Amino acid sequence: MVGQTHARNDRPAAPSQCARPAGVAERNHSYPVAAPARPAKPGAPAGPGGPPRPGAAPGFPPRPGEVVDDEEEKKKAGVIGRDARQKGRTAGDRGRSTGGPRVDRGSVVIGSGGVEMVEQQWGSRRGPRQALLRKAIRRGQQVVTIKEGKIEITLPITVRSLSEAIGMKTGELSKRLLKETSQLYGNNSPVDFETAALIAVEKNIELIVKRQKTAEELLIEDFERLTREVDSEKLRPRPPVVTIMGHVDHGKTSLLDKIRRSNVAAGEVGGITQVIRAWSVTHKIEDPETGEKVIERPITFLDTPGHEAFTKMRARGANVTDIAVIVVAATDGVMPQTEEAVAHARAADVRIIVAINKVDAPNANVDRTRRQLYNLELLPDDMGGDIQFVETSALTGQGIDDLLNAILIEAEINLADDLQADPDRPAFGTCLEAYMTSDEGVMATVLVQQGTLKLGDIVLCGANFGRVRSMQNDLGLSIEEAGPSTPVLITGLGGVPNADDPFYAVDELTTAAKIAEAREKKDREASLNRFTAVKDIDMLSAAKSKLKITELKIILKAEARGSVEAIRKELEKLTHEEVTTRVLHAGIGAITESDVQLALTSPQDTLIVGFNVTADDAALKLAEGREISLREYQIIYNLVDDVKAALEGRLKPIEEVVHLGRAVVRQTFKHGKVGTIAGCYVTSGVLERSARVRVIRGGVVVFPPAEKVVGLDSLKRFKDDAKDVREGFECGLKITGFDDIKVDDVIEAFKIEIRHRTL
Ligand SMILES: Nc1nc2c(ncn2[C@@H]2O[C@H](COP(=O)(O)OP(=O)(O)OP(=O)(O)O)[C@@H](O)[C@H]2O)c(=O)[nH]1
Numbered sequence: 001m002v003g004q005t006h007a008r009n010d011r012p013a014a015p016s017q018c019a020r021p022a023g024v025a026e027r028n029h030s031y032p033v034a035a036p037a038r039p040a041k042p043g044a045p046a047g048p049g050g051p052p053r054p055g056a057a058p059g060f061p062p063r064p065g066e067v068v069d070d071e072e073e074k075k076k077a078g079v080i081g082r083d084a085r086q087k088g089r090t091a092g093d094r095g096r097s098t099g100g101p102r103v104d105r106g107s108v109v110i111g112s113g114g115v116e117m118v119e120q121q122w123g124s125r126r127g128p129r130q131a132l133l134r135k136a137i138r139r140g141q142q143v144v145t146i147k148e149g150k151i152e153i154t155l156p157i158t159v160r161s162l163s164e165a166i167g168m169k170t171g172e173l174s175k176r177l178l179k180e181t182s183q184l185y186g187n188n189s190p191v192d193f194e195t196a197a198l199i200a201v202e203k204n205i206e207l208i209v210k211r212q213k214t215a216e217e218l219l220i221e222d223f224e225r226l227t228r229e230v231d232s233e234k235l236r237p238r239p240p241v242v243t244i245m246g247h248v249d250h251g252k253t254s255l256l257d258k259i260r261r262s263n264v265a266a267g268e269v270g271g272i273t274q275v276i277r278a279w280s281v282t283h284k285i286e287d288p289e290t291g292e293k294v295i296e297r298p299i300t301f302l303d304t305p306g307h308e309a310f311t312k313m314r315a316r317g318a319n320v321t322d323i324a325v326i327v328v329a330a331t332d333g334v335m336p337q338t339e340e341a342v343a344h345a346r347a348a349d350v351r352i353i354v355a356i357n358k359v360d361a362p363n364a365n366v367d368r369t370r371r372q373l374y375n376l377e378l379l380p381d382d383m384g385g386d387i388q389f390v391e392t393s394a395l396t397g398q399g400i401d402d403l404l405n406a407i408l409i410e411a412e413i414n415l416a417d418d419l420q421a422d423p424d425r426p427a428f429g430t431c432l433e434a435y436m437t438s439d440e441g442v443m444a445t446v447l448v449q450q451g452t453l454k455l456g457d458i459v460l461c462g463a464n465f466g467r468v469r470s471m472q473n474d475l476g477l478s479i480e481e482a483g484p485s486t487p488v489l490i491t492g493l494g495g496v497p498n499a500d501d502p503f504y505a506v507d508e509l510t511t512a513a514k515i516a517e518a519r520e521k522k523d524r525e526a527s528l529n530r531f532t533a534v535k536d537i538d539m540l541s542a543a544k545s546k547l548k549i550t551e552l553k554i555i556l557k558a559e560a561r562g563s564v565e566a567i568r569k570e571l572e573k574l575t576h577e578e579v580t581t582r583v584l585h586a587g588i589g590a591i592t593e594s595d596v597q598l599a600l601t602s603p604q605d606t607l608i609v610g611f612n613v614t615a616d617d618a619a620l621k622l623a624e625g626r627e628i629s630l631r632e633y634q635i636i637y638n639l640v641d642d643v644k645a646a647l648e649g650r651l652k653p654i655e656e657v658v659h660l661g662r663a664v665v666r667q668t669f670k671h672g673k674v675g676t677i678a679g680c681y682v683t684s685g686v687l688e689r690s691a692r693v694r695v696i697r698g699g700v701v702v703f704p705p706a707e708k709v710v711g712l713d714s715l716k717r718f719k720d721d722a723k724d725v726r727e728g729f730e731c732g733l734k735i736t737g738f739d740d741i742k743v744d745d746v747i748e749a750f751k752i753e754i755r756h757r758t759l
Contacts, residue, residue: 002363158191251392251394325407424451430447454505660751688723
């Protein structure tokens with residue numbers, strides 16, 4: 001937002017108008033009675049010396065923009081020469097006495113403090129004026145430029161910078177400021193924008209704040225320039241980055257596992273991939289000359305989670321990716337998340353390869369799966385498309401080689417230009433995952449995308465920075481540098497970045513610190529705003545519905561930022577107009593004493609949940625004997641289910657009316673103290689002794705009054721008390737508190753059931 005206008009755009013329209021910049025409140029000061037008139041446009045008709053201005057003497061110098069051609073005319077107009085000096089003095093004096101513009105443009109003013117050179121921003125700089133200007137500069141006198149219109153100024157504004165911007169001597173400006181604010185000013189004193197704009201307006205200048213580029217903007221610009229202006233000589237091929245995507249349980253991890261010959265799937269808690277991981281593998285391809293598999297080609301794989309809870313992470317996975325392998329189990333065929341994965345890959349504009357997996361399974365249906373994929377407009381080349389289809393089995397290993405070949409073919413044929421990077425420039429890349437450990441501090445998996453990341457490099461990642469203290473490759477081996485397309489685990493960052501934050505290797509620690517601090521401040525402000533906004537909306541809707549919203553506060557701790565985000569997203573889905581969750585605090589690492597302290601502020605309404613982390617001793621000790629709900633989980637769905645149950649428990653049960661039956665009154669009897677008894681015939685359902693009843697006459701409920709419920713004093717079959725009377729039978733009954741019962745009245749029986757609600 002460079003050049004953002006902070007001042008009002010409309011300039012003083014008429015000389016008598018009192019101009020004030022936008023946002024300047026009425027103050028106890030005097031505005032110039034007559035703001036300077038706008039300069040006439042070049043070539044605009046003007047009388048001798050231009051249209052008269054308030055207080056202008058005959059022979060007033062030409063107005064800005066007017067062209068004065070010959071020396072003679074200039075002299076006549078008082079632009080140069082003795083007259084001008086004389087006029088300048090007069091004008092200056094006049095300016096001082098009225099508080100209006102001090103000098104006339106184009107004139108040279110001899111003031112008491114020496115020579116003040118006044119140069120206008122339009123017109124020629126040659127001739128005697130220029131000579132005087134040079135002389136003044138030689139003498140070290142102050143030269144100011146009279147300007148009009150919009151002038152840019154950089155924050156912070158000082159007396160000196162304002163003086164230069166509006167063409168007013170610093171001494172004069174300081175005096176004006178003193179008058180305006182009753183404060184003393186030095187040349188370097190800051191001037192607030194409103195005051196500066198006010199004084200500028202008096203000189204017919206609209207100040208526009210030219211925002212200085214932030215360190216962050218400069219850094220990003222620098223990196224973008226490096227990418228844009230890269231010397232093609234420096235470019236080297238880099239491995240393709242491949243993301244395996246697809247529906248849950250379709251075999252993504254197993255496929256990668258087969259590729260890496262390690263057994264990752266078996267070790268996963270709950271059988272679900274829960275964080276992004278990245279690996280480099282090397283695939284041997286045939287030497288075209290010998291036919292032997294000797295040429296080694298590296299491929300970088302990102303293992304992205306499959307479940308919906310990780311949609312955001314998966315979307316990120318696709319954005320750092322060159323090729324997306326969409327895995328579809330031939331047993332299930334295309335599922336919702338298959339379609340989602342295809343959409344992500346297309347949105348990220350990456351090449352797609354289809355792996356039809358589980359072809360070994362007895363219920364595999366490859367043809368059906370293919371047809372479903374064609375419907376998603378994924379067409380193989382033999383059908384006019386350009387998508388490679390590979391049939392695989394992660395169980396038997398069938399097709400794994402074909403899949404790797406397909407990736408390398410895709411890289412070579414369709415991505416050759418993209419798969420190049422300059423390894424010699426400062427490193428740039430993306431954080432894939434980060435978490436906090438007690439011994440190593442922050443551990444971040446980053447993918448280097450440009451340049452080479454080296455041990456000791458200063459890295460800025462999101463709102464965090466630090467020196468790369470250690471670096472491990474995907475095999476856990478310590479390495480000293482990592483080139484393009486290499487995933488590495490680094491330590492040394494001061495805080496946990498988000499999974500998807502870009503990282504930059506920067507030269508100066510102070511630059512990194514400055515940018516990180518600015519980002520953190522911005523994040524903090526954004527989160528405060530978000531909180532306020534949510535609160536407002538909550539209150540508004542509560543007021544509207546006259547419902548009191550019950551809030552379940554959550555303190556969430558997890559082992560990785562990605563998990564926190566995924567859980568947060570799931571919790572956000574648990575909404576209801578009466579109950580809601582609020583994540584009071586979310587963080588990485590163990591549940592600590594301070595988390596429990598936080599929960600103790602309203603223990604009944606707060607849940608502390610740990611995902612893949614435990615509570616430390618101090619936290620447990622503090623929680624002991626107090627009503628703190630502290631739970632640990634290893635599977636995201638259990639956590640979400642429990643929070644859901646806790647929310648549902650807070651929903652007030654609703655009363656549901658269950659209709660039992662109806663009876664029509666055939667006779668009435670008055671019975672001493674008992675009151676009026678109705679002899680009835682049950683026309684439908686059943687009348688229960690414990691039922692609630694209402695009396696309907698001519699289609700209108702005549703008893704009980706609204707919002708009251710009544711039952712029966714008695715229900716009898718002949719002379720015996722009855723528990724219930726069914727359809728087709730007669731009975732006698734007395735309605736509590738009602739004696740006005742009449743023949744043909746309908747008695748409706750119902751009961752009220754309490755039903756617990758769900759979200
Ligand atoms: N028969 C057969 N079973 C497979 C094959 N690939 C995977 N499986 C099985 O399918 C199940 C799910 O496999 P995963 O590799 O965990 O699936 P995923 O897509 O990574 O699952 P998420 O990480 O939960 O998204 C496991 O029981 C695997 O053993 C295959 O090619 N054939």
